[in-house]
Amino acid sequence: MSPEQVVVIGASGFGRECLDVLEAMAEAGSPVDVAGVVDDGPSELNLGRLAARGVAYLGTVDDWLVASEPMARYVLGIGRPQVRRRVAVRLDEAGARPFTAVHPSATFGSRVATGEGLVVCAGAAISTNARLGRHVHINPNATIGHDSVLRDFVSVNPGAVVSGEVIIRGGTLVGASATILQGLSVGEGTIVGAGSVVTRDVPDAAVVKGVPGQWDRT
Numbered sequence: 001m002s003p004e005q006v007v008v009i010g011a012s013g014f015g016r017e018c019l020d021v022l023e024a025m026a027e028a029g030s031p032v033d034v035a036g037v038v039d040d041g042p043s044e045l046n047l048g049r050l051a052a053r054g055v056a057y058l059g060t061v062d063d064w065l066v067a068s069e070p071m072a073r074y075v076l077g078i079g080r081p082q083v084r085r086r087v088a089v090r091l092d093e094a095g096a097r098p099f100t101a102v103h104p105s106a107t108f109g110s111r112v113a114t115g116e117g118l119v120v121c122a123g124a125a126i127s128t129n130a131r132l133g134r135h136v137h138i139n140p141n142a143t144i145g146h147d148s149v150l151r152d153f154v155s156v157n158p159g160a161v162v163s164g165e166v167i168i169r170g171g172t173l174v175g176a177s178a179t180i181l182q183g184l185s186v187g188e189g190t191i192v193g194a195g196s197v198v199t200r201d202v203p204d205a206a207v208v209k210g211v212p213g214q215w216d217r218t
Contacts, residue, residue: 015077
């Protein structure tokens with residue numbers, strides 16, 4: 001079987017972490033091949049970092065959409081949920097198809113449901129009956145508890161803990177080493193600050209800080 005050609009959208013930090021995930025998948029025997037990286041405005045520093053690892057820069061998103069025939073699958077290597085959502089809409093309208101990238105060292109419990117474009121990084125743990133939406137990002141060593149639901153475009157940053165039966169609505173970012181306690185809900189477009197502990201339900205468009213977590217509207 002020929003390997004699946006996959007393009008990473010985004011040359012910055014998380015985009016290159018997505019490259020790590022795809023390369024680890026290939027090394028573990030998955031039929032995947034990195035075709036290159038697409039970015040509308042990469043810095044010279046990040047272009048140099050791509051060149052140093054032998055990964056081709058394929059131009060802007062529009063360049064790729066015109067030139068790709070047949071069109072490769074794509075992974076959104078964009079950390080900010082709202083930007084990721086905007087780019088996904090653009091790609092969906094063009095008929096591009098997302099690819100789901102899961103590092104071989106990540107662990108999954110039984111009956112986990114996943115949406116297209118999911119990215120799960122090294123050392124992440126997804127427990128039983130979790131549901132992860134489209135273009136969700138689970139960063140290194142993050143934990144998703146049993147029966148939790150993460151809607152589309154949620155980001156869970158490194159080392160964060162989402163306890164069991166938590167609902168996180170779309171476009172929310174959970175910061176590094178933050179904790180959300182069991183059975184709570186977090187509203188749409190919210191930011192849970194790094195190291196915060198969420199002890200009660202959080203509304204939409206909040207910024208949560210501290211232990212226990214407090215917030216103001218964005």
